[in-house]
Amino acid sequence: MPELRFDNRVAVITGAGRGLGRTYALLLASRGARVVVNDPGSSISGEDTDAGPAADVVQEIRDAGGEAVACTESVATAEGGRAIIDAAIDAFGRIDVLVHNAGNNRYASLSEMSYADFDAVLDVHLRGAFHVVRAAFPLMCEAGYGRVVLTSSIGGIYGNKNVANYGAAKAGIIGLSNVAALEGYDHGVRSNVIIPAAITRLAEGLDTSAYPPMGPELTAPAVGWLAHESCSITGEMLVSIAGRVARAYIAETEGVYQPEWSVEDVGERIAEIRDTTDSWLLPVVPSGHVDHITKSFALATEGSARVSQSL
Structure with a gap:
């Protein structure tokens, strides 16, 4: 198969000085x-x-014959986010790809985590994701092309102990990407989420001796x-x-319709409510939000009709 290339494309990668981000930058x-x-x-922290x-990665890219510039602004502020995107415009005149990879960790139990x-x-x-997306997104839409990762x-998705801050942030990113996908679709802008796992400096302190190969190079191709x-x-x-690439997705059970509910009814029918046999998978694009409402209303209409017929 032909090699997929990025000639004439400009990519901004946050958190690209080490770990996963460095590997993404070198690959692209x-x-x-x-x-x-x-x-x-x-x-x-x-x-x-x-x-x-950042300077070291830029030098690696240039030594290999590529083009790159460093930007040490922080994604944590709106001003930093704009400056990062401006760096692409100033150096290369455009932005085609945005990969938001920057991250930090501060561990504490939910009972003890500080504000x-x-x-x-x-x-x-x-x-940080919003700061760079907010700056890049209108430029991509105006150009009629963009890729947001x-x-x-x-x-x-599943949560973990001692990282309420991290779990909340990472869940919110899914919602942000979905909105970018919806609003960008007609403008040639695609937005998706990568859910990576690799042994980087963020794994410091963990016993990874029994892990299979999990280098950043296994995640970069996705x-x-x-x-x-x-x-x-x-x-x-x-x-x-660890070499596995898969799709994660959100689904709903079909659920149960009743014209009226009590607290007791929910308890009585919880097994039916949770039954995944005929789950709904509603793609975000083009109309997952509308499909959710439409299908829910249809069940209510059908259920009401059955109740009327039985009277």
């Missing part, structure tokens, strides 16, 4: 993309700064495809973990 650059390597060089990581630690993680993951986590013009999906989530 090796296939012709001009890359803005964004990374303030912060610690895992999001503190301190170091221009070295500062909650906000610090949302500022980078969720608000936002990073969620299994922690955002991100590369989502970022490519041939990407045929939008408003979806791809999981990438």
